[in-house]
Amino acid sequence: MQRILNNPDNIVDEMLKGFLKAHSDIVEATENPRVVKAKNIPEGKVGVITGGGSGHKPAFVGYCGKNLCDAVAVGEICSSPTAAAFLDAAKVADQGKGVACLYGNYSGDNMNVKMAVKQAKKAGITVKTVVANDDVASAPKTEREKRRGVAGEVLMWKVGGAKAAKGGDLDEVIAAAQKAIDNTRSVGIGLSPCTLPAVGHPNFEIKDGTMEVGIGHHGEPGIEVCELESAEKMAKRMVDVVVPDYPFEAGDEVVVLVSGLGATPVMELYVLYDEIDKLLTEKGIKTHKAYVGNYFTSLEMMGATLTIMKLDDELKELIDMPAESMGLKQF
């Protein structure tokens, strides 16, 4: 295992120390060591929070900042934050206008958020939730409520954070974030497995020369294992999964987000993006804005995810709003 570590059991706490020092202009620590908050949160707005397991940098703390999330709960690697951390994030973000908790559909996160929402209610804080489920490969369309949340969460935070910054009330923020995720579909292709530092070896296998279509952010098996293909063919596979599911159609204006899974060189993501753009253009789908880079990763997994969100006037305005965080800077 070629990794940069001290004691692997302490990696999350040590990562947070470095993160807070490096980005002290954007974020700050709170009383709960597993809750990070944005600096200089504007007064009187609805709070926006999220949380999730570690190992997905920039997600989730990387989206704590201006016009994005106000506070973020941090879990162990690939493991939900505690109910106490979600609760403390809600407390830090609440200004009496309520809190929107925008998170991904995983059983641990669902349980801990559920408990936190209950405890927040007792403390007089209204927390409403949107659960991201953009990963097309994780369940059939008829069971969309079972699908996992993946890189589409970034667009959900962008939209929800912007709506709150514009002065939307809690129901409006929730509605905008829900619309964002309802309009979003994603798929991933994995080219190599990832290793939890404290475990020391990969807990699943992707053989050299093969790739796994539909892989999850924790190595959850995908829909098909096949031979490694060219970027052109990979793009076609991804587009063929994502586009018909929503479905995105000729004349639609969309946001396209291509994220690396951690170890794939960013230059290769642009090769993939070029192929994706050709296919979307052929279909008459117009890309209003593209994000290419490491936006939602999976430790040192190789591979990429494709996320497409259909825009309307409201979503376009919210996506175009400036934002500043470690993971997303937009001016």
Add this chain to the structure above:
Amino acid sequence: MATFKNADGKPILLKMVKGIQDNKAYLGEVDGLIGDGDHGMNMNKGFSVFEERFKDETFTFTEGLDELGTILLNEIGGSMGPIYGTILMDMAEAGEDLEEIGVAELAKMLEAGLAGLCEIVDAKVGDKTLVDTLSPSVDVLKAAAEGGKDFKAALEEMKEAAAKGRDSTKDMVAKFGRSSRLGERSRGVLDAGATSCCIILTAMADGITELL
């Protein structure tokens, strides 16, 4: 003896801790087959935090269960934090006023833990979760209490029921948790939660037996 003193319960908790610590790697492997492989690590972390914090303290069986559950719930998170946190804390609450714990009392405590779990998850027997281990264990203890069975014999039966429950998950298709995304592909592998639950119940039974 037919009962043990709640006040004497510290060694039972330490035995449960050791059970998890000894099986950290095994649980990681089981979880890695259809989950994400972090089960052993996270359970070990939570149980070891408890050991570190309380090994030099005096505590009763139910106080220990409550403290361990609280650590899992508030400091570990994941899925297992709320699941085991709820089971252990609800067990503790059901038994906190007891001085002597016999088979009937333990049955009630474990039943309360299962009931608490069912409030936060919808899983039933057959869904390939730790309910498949816990539920038959509760049934066996309740039956033993009603039949006036010897505590030691009842604990042996509970261990067998827990192991049988754990093994039953092998041929099931997961309906809850991360492995449920795999559908048919989850068949043929033990459920990690059912496995850790069996380790904890077995260690608890062994710890109690040593006090009897």
